[in-house]
Amino acid sequence: MSSLWEAVDAAFQRLESRPDFEPRPVQRQMAQFVCEQLERGQSAMVEAPTGVGKSLAALLPAIAYSLQHRKRVVISTYTAMLAEQYWRKDLPLALSLFPTAPEVALAMGRSRYACADIIRGNKASRVRPELANSLQQWVSVAQEGVESELHEFLRRRGVPERFMRGLWEHIAVPSACRARLCPYYPTCFYYQARERARRAGIVITNHAFVLADAMVRQATDGAASLLDDYDYLILDEAHDFLDAAASALEFDLDSKFIERLIAHAVNLSNQVGDVLTGENPPLGLIQSVQQLVAGFAGRVRDAYEQMAFPGDLPKEGVATRVAPETLAQMRPLHGAFRPDLHEQVSHTAAAIRKEIGDLYRELSQTLKDFKGQLTDAQHDAVRELLLQFRGEFVMAYEHLGRLAEPAEGVSWVEPDAPRWKACYEPLALGEWLHTRLWSDRPALLMSATLTIDGRFDFFAGQLGFEAHATLQLPYVFDYRRQCALYLPRVGAIPPPPPHARAPGADAYYQRLADEIGALIRLTHGRALVLFASVAEMRAVRERIQLDGVRILMQGDGSVADLARQFREEVHSVLFGVRSFWTGFDAPGETLVNLILTRIPFEVPTTPLQRARQAWFEAQALDPFRAWTLPMVKQQMRQGFGRLIRRADDWGIAAILDPRTRTKAYGREILNNLPQGVRIFDALPALADWLRPYTDSP
Ligand code: SF4
Structure with a gap:
């Protein structure tokens, strides 16, 4: 018996000694399989039908592995809601079955956490006044600062459900903030979670965050990451990873994207104003930033609004660029491919990319120009904001590049009343995932439905995943x-x-x-x-x-x-x-x-x-x-x-x-x-x- 399985077996024995617990042989079988994969450092796929208890069958080996080998395991599931469920329900149970516990962390995108500065400073002007007190109380007792935790708290206080609708978007961590210079930084939910995620032996997250981490590594040639180095990846609901990967790489250049881009720049400008208030605020710098952002907003909107196509395009749109180019000759695209329209798309994407690049350069130059009028703290605060701004805009820049010149995939345009939208989506994700994820470390893919016709080939092929071992468990229910x-x-x-x-x-x-x-x-x-x-x-x-x-x-x-x-x-x-x-x-x-x-x-x-x-x-x-x-x-x-x-x-x-x-x-x-x-x-x-x-x- 391996020492890893010994530790997991002991955890199962503790579980089975609890009242009301019914032993499930298939759960043990799966856990033993996961132990073998972890010890061999190899990739595998598991189909575990509903009722097997696959979360625990993966968590117990992952915890034992992290404790025994001092390794970091990232466990991801499809949505933030499911990740929170892992964090609140499955992980505490799994940890309680070991005499000692590794450090653990829940890591998700910034908008999944509440901003203590907004809540404590009463900065969310559109939040119902009757909720203000509850929010203040919640922020001082919240553990993770995530939406489900807040809703649970408000429900316990009898707050009607309709009051909670739309609340989160007003109190969530903004796309850029003062970070280290914020008075709440030492206890900030988001930055604390990031910090814990860097050290933790077990990190619970969602597919979008795993993919965002891979994209940040790609965009920075490995210089930056969201999850730091880790040793093994476990993907639950792995059948949804195809969809998650397509969503991470797809892109729509539409009015929503333009308004988000502008809102992000305006947020930056507001944050600069915020950090520079106090005695002798450098008004010149604040005004310059406002002017640069206002000019940027106007030009970006113009560039998008000038994008126009013939009014008789079909409702579902037409492809304008495919890669590889030879796809254009294939039968399914006959009569539905208009490469002549792509110049508009690439022209608009290039114009917006230029605006993004110019804005960043001009803001950096403005900060340099005003350096003499700023205290060190003020200068550092604005520089920190610019750094965060840069990270967000690099992603937009890359998306626009893929839309204009896809290395692989399809770009198309479609009516989006009252205007148009230009879209990009990859056609095959396997190669990208292989290069950006699977070749970095071994992974275990699990789901209740990972086989088609009894075989793992379809998902393995589409995901570009090479499984050294597979396990298909039988149905548990009658x-x-x-x-x-x-x-x-x-x-x-x-x-x-x-x-x-x-x-x-x-x-x-x-x-x-x-x-x-x-x-x-x-x-x-x-x-x-x-x-x-x-x-x-x-x-x-x-x-x-x-x-x-x-x-x-x-x-x-x-x-x-x-x-x-x-x-x-x-x-x-x-x-x-x-x-x-x-x-x-x-x-x-x-x-x-x-x-x-x-x-x-x-x-x-x-x-x-x-x-x-x-x-x-x-x-x-x-x-x-x-x-x-x-x-x-x-x-x-x-x-x-x-x-x-x-x-x-x-x-x-x-x-x-x-x-x-x-x-x-x-x-x-x-x-x-x-x-x-x-x-x-x-x-x-x-x-x-x-x-x-x-x-x-
Ligand atoms: S550090 Fe940023 S996210 Fe955290 S509380 Fe402060 S402003 Fe909000």
């Missing part, structure tokens, strides 16, 4: 007993239309709404309805009538707030799109009815999808089989996984897309779900299956 699957008879629901205005769409939505309504009545609410698009969700919502059942709909509040209401109001129904297909957890009575309205194929006519098809065809691959179908199989597995979250959960899953019965790929999709589940094709028989559950007191 799906045959705990759930039933409803697939309506062929003809009961028409095939889904390609879009909301297509012929037959109205009849389809009405039929879909009727079926969803009937299903919801069977379980008196308690249903999660997952749609493939917002348009479809709204169309069904307009047509559905449910007396006495509250329907919560994505978009009517924050995802976290809707999720909480759905869990608390047992008989409510939740209509959701993408964010609820994956990672959403509602165990128990509140979710006994899962409805997947259609197979969530991506719209095939967007410039991105066309370029992606071209990319696969250029490699003599069928885009449908190489990309579209595996992605859909994975999403259907994730969606289906929302139903049974615990050993005592039960319920029905309905897939209302007739293509699961009529198409060959429909059978393949079903083969990726738990096997042996009883299938019904009519509601009365389904109601009979449900009766023992719904009739019980």
Whole structure:
């Protein structure tokens, strides 16, 4: 027995001696596998279905490894919310099973922490006055200073949910601040977290932060980083890492980007004014900075507003540049590629890049010019602000560069009323991830759905990840007993239309709404309805009538707030799109009815999808089989996984897309779900299956 496994085994024994704990052999099996990978320093992939307890099976070996070998392990999950869950729930339990603990840290982007200076100084003018006292009290007791901690605190004090909406953006750490010169710096949530993350043996974070760290290293040739050196990376919800990586590298040059850029510069100018107040403020410097920023804002806005394209472009836009260039010759881009429009894009991107560079140079020069009129402290404060400003703007500069001249990927333009937006997205992330992440250190990728058709190849290939070992654990729950699957008879629901205005769409939505309504009545609410698009969700919502059942709909509040209401109001129904297909957890009575309205194929006519098809065809691959179908199989597995979250959960899953019965790929999709589940094709028989559950007191 290795000494690492000995330590983990001892931790399991302590856990198993606790009352109410049921030993899970697969959890131990997974932990043993993770120990082996850590000891060998090798990369691996694990599929651990819901119920295995994979967080603990990864945390225990990671803690033991950090303690025994003095190594640093970064554990990342998809969202900040999930990372906070790790931090509050899983990590404390794991640490309590060891006699000694390594240093631990929660590390996320700056906007995930509250700024004590804003709260204590009452600087958030748009915060409701009745919250001011609570905020002051919270800031003096908060441990991490993160949003979920604040919400919990306010809820305990009976603050209504609607007061919390939009609050965070007024008190979050700004994009630039006085940092070391701030009076609250020694206890600042954000800088303390950064500092702890540099030293900690175990760092909990989210995928966006891991990727931001990789991008900072790339932009600075390794001179700077957010996470410092670490020895092993564990990615939970690894199936979402593709999406996270695409989001980190994609870019939209639109009015939101322009306003964010300007707001950032204005924030810098305000901060300069702030740090220079006091006796004999150097007004000349403050005014010069304000003028430079005002000029920058005007010119950047002009540059963006001058970007214009022909009014007859299709709604989904057209590709203007592809890399490699040979993709332009491929069939999917025929008639949807307008390289003549790219000059506008590159011209605008170049103009904004120039403005960014000029502003930084001019601000630095202005600081030099006024140096003689500043105290050392004032000079250092402004220089610190400029340094932070530089970091943020380097990222914008790089994004604009990729949009104008992609080394790999597609740039396109699309209408964005009342103007336009120019976008960039990479087509293949494997090489970038291999160079920027996997080649630096070993990693373990884990998820409940990391295989397609029983194999790890798809995600390994797309992520450019080389696994030296893989482990696929069996299902823990008894799906045959705990759930039933409803697939309506062929003809009961028409095939889904390609879009909301297509012929037959109205009849389809009405039929879909009727079926969803009937299903919801069977379980008196308690249903999660997952749609493939917002348009479809709204169309069904307009047509559905449910007396006495509250329907919560994505978009009517924050995802976290809707999720909480759905869990608390047992008989409510939740209509959701993408964010609820994956990672959403509602165990128990509140979710006994899962409805997947259609197979969530991506719209095939967007410039991105066309370029992606071209990319696969250029490699003599069928885009449908190489990309579209595996992605859909994975999403259907994730969606289906929302139903049974615990050993005592039960319920029905309905897939209302007739293509699961009529198409060959429909059978393949079903083969990726738990096997042996009883299938019904009519509601009365389904109601009979449900009766023992719904009739019980
Ligand atoms: S150091 Fe910056 S983020 Fe921290 S409290 Fe001060 S101003 Fe806010």
